[in-house]
Amino acid sequence: xxxxxxxxxxxxxxxxxxxxxxxxxxxxxxxxxxxxxxxxxxxxxxxxxxxxxxxxxxxxxxxxxxxxxxxxxxxxxxxxxxxxxxxxxxxxxxxxxxxxxxxxxxxxxxxxxxxxxxxxxxxxxxxxxxxxxxxxxxxxxxxxxxxxxxxxxxxxxxxx
Amino acid sequence: xxxxxxxxxxxxxxxxxxxxxxxxxxxxxxxxxxxxxxxxxxxxxxxxxxxxxxxxxxxxxxxxxxxxxxxxxxxxxxxxxxxxxxxxxxxxxxxxxxxxxxxxxxxxxxxxxxxxxxxxxxxxxxxxxxxxxxxxxxxxxxxxxxxxxxxxxxxxxxxxxxxxxxxxxxxxxxxxxxxxxxxxxxxxxxxxxxxxxxxxxxxxxxxxxxxxxxxxxxxxxxxxxxxxxxxxxxxxxxxxxxxxxxxxxxxxxxxxxxxxxxxxxxxxxxxxxxxxxxxxxxxxxxxxxxxxxxxxxxxxxxxxxxxxxxxxxxxxxxxxxxxxxxxxxxxxxxxxxxxxxxxxxxxxxxxxxxxxxxxxxxxxxxxxxxxxxxxxxxxxxxxxxxxxxxxxxxxxxxxxxxxxxxxxxxxxxxxxxxxxxxxxxxxxxxxxxxxxxxxxxxxxxxxxxxxxxxxxxxxxxxxxxxxxxxxxxxxxxxxxxxxxxxxxxxxxxxxxxxxxxxxxxxxxxxxxxxxxxxxxxxxxxxxxxxxxxxxxxxxxxxxxxxxxxxxxxxxxxxxxxxxxxxxxxxxxxxxxxxxxxxxxxxxxxxxxxxxxxxxxxxxxxxxxxxxxxxxxxxxxxxxxxxxxxxxxxxxxxxxxxxxxxxxxxxxxxxxxxxxxxxxxxxxxxxxxxxxxxxxxxxxxxxxxxxxxxxxxxxxxxxxxxxxxxxxxxxxxxxx
Numbered sequence: 001x002x003x004x005x006x007x008x009x010x011x012x013x014x015x016x017x018x019x020x021x022x023x024x025x026x027x028x029x030x031x032x033x034x035x036x037x038x039x040x041x042x043x044x045x046x047x048x049x050x051x052x053x054x055x056x057x058x059x060x061x062x063x064x065x066x067x068x069x070x071x072x073x074x075x076x077x078x079x080x081x082x083x084x085x086x087x088x089x090x091x092x093x094x095x096x097x098x099x100x101x102x103x104x105x106x107x108x109x110x111x112x113x114x115x116x117x118x119x120x121x122x123x124x125x126x127x128x129x130x131x132x133x134x135x136x137x138x139x140x141x142x143x144x145x146x147x148x149x150x151x152x153x154x155x156x157x158x159x160x
Numbered sequence: 161x162x163x164x165x166x167x168x169x170x171x172x173x174x175x176x177x178x179x180x181x182x183x184x185x186x187x188x189x190x191x192x193x194x195x196x197x198x199x200x201x202x203x204x205x206x207x208x209x210x211x212x213x214x215x216x217x218x219x220x221x222x223x224x225x226x227x228x229x230x231x232x233x234x235x236x237x238x239x240x241x242x243x244x245x246x247x248x249x250x251x252x253x254x255x256x257x258x259x260x261x262x263x264x265x266x267x268x269x270x271x272x273x274x275x276x277x278x279x280x281x282x283x284x285x286x287x288x289x290x291x292x293x294x295x296x297x298x299x300x301x302x303x304x305x306x307x308x309x310x311x312x313x314x315x316x317x318x319x320x321x322x323x324x325x326x327x328x329x330x331x332x333x334x335x336x337x338x339x340x341x342x343x344x345x346x347x348x349x350x351x352x353x354x355x356x357x358x359x360x361x362x363x364x365x366x367x368x369x370x371x372x373x374x375x376x377x378x379x380x381x382x383x384x385x386x387x388x389x390x391x392x393x394x395x396x397x398x399x400x401x402x403x404x405x406x407x408x409x410x411x412x413x414x415x416x417x418x419x420x421x422x423x424x425x426x427x428x429x430x431x432x433x434x435x436x437x438x439x440x441x442x443x444x445x446x447x448x449x450x451x452x453x454x455x456x457x458x459x460x461x462x463x464x465x466x467x468x469x470x471x472x473x474x475x476x477x478x479x480x481x482x483x484x485x486x487x488x489x490x491x492x493x494x495x496x497x498x499x500x501x502x503x504x505x506x507x508x509x510x511x512x513x514x515x516x517x518x519x520x521x522x523x524x525x526x527x528x529x530x531x532x533x534x535x536x537x538x539x540x541x542x543x544x545x546x547x548x549x550x551x552x553x554x555x556x557x558x559x560x561x562x563x564x565x566x567x568x569x570x571x572x573x574x575x576x577x578x579x580x581x582x583x584x585x586x587x588x589x590x591x592x593x594x595x596x597x598x599x600x601x602x603x604x605x606x607x608x609x610x611x612x613x614x615x616x617x618x619x620x621x622x623x624x625x626x627x628x629x630x631x632x633x634x635x636x637x638x639x640x641x642x643x644x645x646x647x648x649x650x651x652x653x654x655x656x657x658x659x660x661x662x663x664x665x666x667x668x669x670x671x672x673x674x675x676x677x678x679x680x681x682x683x684x685x686x687x688x689x690x691x692x693x694x695x696x697x698x699x700x701x702x703x704x705x706x707x708x709x710x711x712x713x714x715x716x717x718x719x720x721x722x723x724x725x726x727x728x729x730x731x732x733x734x735x736x737x738x739x740x741x742x743x744x745x746x747x748x749x750x751x752x753x754x755x756x757x758x759x760x761x762x763x764x765x766x767x768x769x770x771x772x773x774x775x776x777x778x779x780x781x782x783x784x785x786x787x788x789x790x791x792x793x794x795x796x797x798x799x800x801x802x803x804x805x806x807x808x809x810x811x812x813x814x815x816x817x818x819x820x821x822x823x824x825x826x827x828x829x830x831x832x833x834x835x836x837x838x839x840x841x842x843x844x845x846x847x848x849x850x851x852x853x854x855x856x857x858x859x860x861x862x863x864x865x866x867x868x869x870x871x872x873x874x875x876x877x878x879x
Contacts, residue, residue: 026443029398035391036384037561040513041594045809048513076384085382093378096779100244101381102513102562108382128816134809136513136563137244138786140820142779 007068009034010078011098020066024051027065028075035080036076036105040134047133050106050113051075057113079112088112088150097146099137107133111147163538166281166600167569170665185484191307192345196277196353198300206397216639225277226255226298230307230821232326232342233258234266236295239279239537240287241271242377243512244783245839246776249376253772254292257368258299258361259294259584261326261341262619271536271558281535283569283655283665285738286393288772292835300358309344360745363770364829370831372775377560387559389532394587397428397519398578399442401449403435404596408661408802410456419451429583436580438588446593461801464816467604472629475658476828479627479650483637491623491644495614497688502610503677505631505847505865507603507797508638508790509806511814514562520577521587525549525579530557532575534564539571543578554578557822565787566665570602595807602664603797607631608679613642619689621700628674630659633842635671638678641702668840671737672791672847676865679733679848683724683855693732693852705741705767709828710734713743713765716826724856729760731853733845736788738837740768741828744785744845746821748853748859751877755869757793757854764845767828769836774827781825781842788846789815796866 003020004150006013009032018027028051030036037060038145040048050058053067054075079086088108091097098104107130114129121129126147136145171330181531187860227235236255236458242248250268269275271282279291303323311318314337320330327338363369380386403415412433420437421428426448427438437452439445463471492498518531521544527547533539544551561568573590580588592600608629615620623647628636633649651658666672686696694714701707710732713719719730730747738743764781771777794813798805852861860875 022441022443024181026441028535028747029390030441030443031471033393034384035387035393038388038514039591041808043594043808045514075178076382082381085379089382092382094690096374096378096775097778098244098375098378098381099246099783099868100513100563101377101386101560102388104381105384130817134513134814134816136511136565136787138820139779140786140815140817141782141823144817144820 003066005065005069007070008072011113014044015106016065018065020064022061022065023061024068025060026050028037028060034077038102038105040103042107045134046106047102047105047110048106050109050133052113053107055113055116057110076108079108086112087153088115088147090144091150091153092143095146095149097139097140097143099139103133103135104106107135107143115147115151115154119151119154123148163535163542166535166538167665168282169571170282170283170566171634171669173634173637189312192230193302193348194225194736194823195272195298195302196225196349196351197198197301226295226302228302228341228345230342230346232265232345234261234341236266236267236268237276238270238291238295239273239276240291241282241534241536241558243282243534243564245287245780246773249373250267250288250772250776250811251292251295252376252659253368253371255295255299257366258296259303260323262560263368265326265451271533272555273536273540274555278537281538281569282564283534283566283843285740285839288835289739289837292772296360297354297358300360301352301354304358304379305350305352306344309348310339313339313344336501356857357526369770373773378701378740381454382661386561389519389530389559390514390589390591392530392559394519394521394716397589398438398440398584399441399445399589399591400436400577401445402576402590402816403449403454404453404599405456405458406455406803407458410458410802413455413457416453419453420448423451427584429580429639431583433701434579436576438580438584442589442591459801459805464800465796465798467504468506469608471660472606472608472658477629477651480652482633482647482649484646485645488623488625488644488646492614494616494622496617498614499681499684499688500612500862501681501684502608503680503863504608505606505676505791507606507661507663507799508762508795509598509603509797509812510565510567510666511597512563512565515592515594516568516573516600517572517573517589517591518571518577519587519589520581522547522572522578522581525540525553527554527581528557529554529574529578530559531571532561532568533558533571533574534561534566534568535571542571542575545580546575547582565667566669567601569665572600587707591665593629594809598797598807598812599804602662603827604666604669604791605630605632605659607673609673611677611679611681613685615685615689617690617716619696619699626678628677630768631673632670634669635674635735639703639736639795640682640700641705642700642735648858660684660802661797666845667787668737671735671840671844672788675733675735675776675844676847678852679841679845680851680863681733683852684861685853687724690723694719695721695723697732697734706734706736706743709741709767711745712826712828713745714764716765716824717745717763721747724852725859726856729853729857731849731851731856733848733852735841735844737841737844740766740836740838740841742766742841742845743848744842746853748850748856748857750857752858754874755876757850757872759789759819759853760848762821762823763826764823764842765826765828767830768838768841769830769833771827771837777827777838778825780838784840784843785823785846786815786820789819789850790841791865792846792850792867794866794868797869
């Protein structure tokens with residue numbers, strides 16, 4: 001039986017008739033055509049599918065879509081406002097914090113949630129904050145640099 | 161060329177591009193100026209020997225081409241693909257330089273079999289060093305055509321004209337009249353076919369090549385706009401999940417799909433052992449697959465990840481001599497000390513973050529397939545055979561590839577998608593799960609190196625007897641000044657049977673295994689000779705480029721000579737791959753209680769000839785170094801018979817943020833030499849350099865990769 005799920009997606013209201021037990025990841029990618037959120041492992045180990053749920057980074061492959069009822073979901077597509085890149089996106093570009101780019105949306109969303117909690121992190125804290133996200137190309141050092149630079153630019157002010 | 165042939169080539173030190181047969185590109189491209197280039201022998205001249213057993217190709221057609229449109233935009237068409245290594249930036253850079261046009265006017269179309277000239281695949285760090293020259297030649301010829309056209313239009317002798325910033329002008333003209341490339345291309349239908357090497361710019365005149373640029377695909381990749389194969393949508397498409405055996409070699413006895421079919425909207429395709437469930441939502445297809453009741457006959461397991469090395473040695477395959485010189489028996493007599501060791505490494509997975517994915521749309525006898533692949537032209541042919549249509553009816557399009565590392569030289573998922581699209585009449589996506597990705601990966605071969613060597617009383621190497629089993633010959637040939645030596649690669653060809661699991665090209669195929677063995681062994685000899693490992697190497701090297709990169713690394717690192725183990729945790733290793741010379745030094749700490757290693761600092765010096773994009777090259781060094789920590793310390797595929805035990809990242813451990821050391825890259829300037837490989841070389845030294853650092857810190861010598869905590873603790877007990 002389909003459930004009616006209403007939530008805010010990238011700032012806009014969404015209402016879906018959908019089986020609420022389906023994973024958020026696939027509803028985003030298939031039903032809602034937001035393909036920026038990636039499938040990497042399906043078990044929450046890699047972080048490629050990370051989105052923000054009420055500002056907190058979560059693994060969308062492990063979240064049932066009914067869990068987002070009434071909540072705010074932000075995906076990588078919703079991070080840039082009015083064509084202006086978020087400081088994290090800009091910093092990932094400027095620091096070449098990516099190669100193949102597949103883990104990048106999840107990295108950026110995880111970093112976003114992390115900086116919300118800790119706006120002025122040390123390098124060590126960034127490493128710990130990002131530890132559960134995997135990158136196979138080895139862009140790690142530049143991702144850390146990018147997050148540090150974005151934190152500096154945001155000056156402790158969370159932005160969406 | 162088939163995927164197998166391409167992979168076989170990747171295991172060799174020298175490779176060539178295969179020329180392509182003529183296609184009717186002109187018709188599709190319309191007006192403008194189009195330049196075709198036949199790479200033919202002009203590129204081979206830079207690549208040294210041809211692979212054995214290959215004759216010069218048939219009359220070559222072309223390998224590269226570019227178009228200057230009437231709008232002035234320049235498009236480079238290449239069969240190469242972008243999987244992270246950055247040709248999307250470096251190739252346009254090379255083109256813009258030679259054509260004298262701003263980089264912003266250059267577009268690139270990659271990996272589309274209908275639009276791009278044949279290419280055997282993106283591997284072997286070949287894109288810049290092999291495809292690059294063809295592209296430069298096309299650009300130089302295009303510039304010549306533009307100058308001819310401008311001379312005619314301006315009624316000025318051609319030798320007075322200058323091409324710069326996308327326009328042609330006469331510097332002596334008082335009116336400063338300029339004709340842009342777009343104006344010159346307007347109304348033209350010029351096609352030129354270059355088969356001789358045109359004059360190229362001197363490297364010293366470069367203004368675009370050699371400049372560090374950030375990635376051109378960065379914006380799309382940070383906004384989620386970049387499309388990978390799994391992101392392509394076609395109306396009415398279905399997502400497929402396939403029934404997989406529990407182990408390789410298992411035979412399907414029965415499959416009851418009735419419970420799966422009971423789910424609304426599920427379709428089932430069954431053709432012998434090929435069983436798939438399809439649905440408009442991938443997760444519903446996945447749930448339906450769980451309802452398929454299947455029984456398999458699984459063969460008894462004979463080999464596992466522990467017995468594999470004995471298994472490989474016992475098969476005692478015939479080999480081929482990769483290099484030999486002097487007299488081994490005489491060399492043995494000269495030795496005052498001899499050393500004999502076996503070096504082992506396990507199967508390693510590619511584990512790209514994007515699993516193998518494809519969307520196929522078969523309509524009538526035509527197919528369009530979007531695939532994550534490193535070999536679009538090989539898969540075009542394989543799909544054609546699988547669905548029984550001519551290859552020209554199959555168009556393979558390669559969107560961004562989410563990491564390859566050699567693993568996407570095989571593209572089985574695209575064949576599966578094409579078969580299912582043909583069977584259902586709908587576009588079908590196949591996206592492998594992480595478990596499927598591990599199960600069907602073509603692993604880096606498990607391998608053994610048997611090595612014996614000797615030094616004289618002065619610490620000079622007098623003989624070197626080297627047998628590599630199953631890794632492949634790339635990087636097997638040693639480069640020290642040893643008078644009596646022999647290097648055998650067994651079996652002689654790539655994958656001549658004997659491996660219980662499927663193997664393939666893994667970033668710098670063969671060379672990781674060979675460099676681990678060689679450079680560990682060199683350190684063992686240095687320690688026995690009572691010499692600092694860098695001094696020992698310098699004493700035994702004659703190759704000026706290798707000496708130079710080693711000294712460069714030592715300078716940057718601040719290496720001071722001390723006999724190992726010095727307790728400092730310093731390691732050094734050298735290697736050669738894809739024409740590039742590498743010397744890496746690390747500082748590492750070992751937790752002797754836990755058996756864990758923390759690499760704190762890495763210095764990698766690399767002579768890769770001319771560097772097109774220093775930033776891009778540096779990133780490749782960092783990426784390769786980081787990835788190399790995985791096979792050095794943790795990555796190992798566990799298996800029992802045909803069953804692959806690791807099926808996700810909880811047991812198969814990739815390098816994480818906390819592992820990553822400070823990485824300093826030194827690109828040794830070599831501006832007047834041709835560009836060499838950049839995507840792979842820095843990874844080859846990582847096994848040995850970490851093993852040598854562990855020895856230097858603790859006195860424990862590791863002979864097997866990965867150096868897991870258990871193996872490190874076991875080695876520490878022997879100290």
